[in-house]
Amino acid sequence: QVQLVESGGGLVQAGGSLRLSCAASGRTSSAYAMGWFRQAPGKDRQFVAAISWSAGRTYYADSVKGRFTISRDNAKSTVYLQMNSLEPEDTAVYYCAAAPGVWVVVRQYDYDYWGQGTQVTVSS
Numbered sequence: 001q002v003q004l005v006e007s008g009g010g011l012v013q014a015g016g017s018l019r020l021s022c023a024a025s026g027r028t029s030s031a032y033a034m035g036w037f038r039q040a041p042g043k044d045r046q047f048v049a050a051i052s053w054s055a056g057r058t059y060y061a062d063s064v065k066g067r068f069t070i071s072r073d074n075a076k077s078t079v080y081l082q083m084n085s086l087e088p089e090d091t092a093v094y095y096c097a098a099a100p101g102v103w104v105v106v107r108q109y110d111y112d113y114w115g116q117g118t119q120v121t122v123s124s
Contacts, residue, residue, distance in 0.1 A: 009118030022096030038092035053102040093117040
C-alpha cells in the first residue's frame with residue numbers, strides 16, 4: 001500500500017506560478033511511476049503529466065506542455081508539479097497518483113493509488 005498526500009495548492013492570479021508536492025508513504029521501496037491529474041467542476045478527471053520511476057521519461061498533456069514541469073525526488077518519496085503561466089482554465093482539483101512499475105503511465109485506469117487532491121484556483 002502507498003499513501004499519497006498532495007500540498008501546495010491555492011489561489012493565484014493568471015500568469016502566476018504554483019508548485020504542487022505529493023509525498024508518498026508506505027511501500028515506497030517499490031518502483032512506482034507517478035502522475036498528476038486534475039478535475040474541474042462538472043468535468044471528468046483528466047491527465048496532466050507523468051514521470052517514470054527513474055525520472056528519465058516525462059509526458060505531458062498538450063494543454064500544459066511548456067508551462068508545467070513534473071519532477072521527482074525518490075530519496076524523499078516526493079513528486080512535484082511546477083506550474084507556470086497559469087490560466088483560469090487550469091482551475092481544478094489536482095491529484096497525484098502512483099502506478100506500480102518503472103515506465104511512464106498516462107491512463108488513469110493504470111494507477112493504483114491516489115491522493116485526496118489539492119485545490120488550485122486561478123483568477124483572471
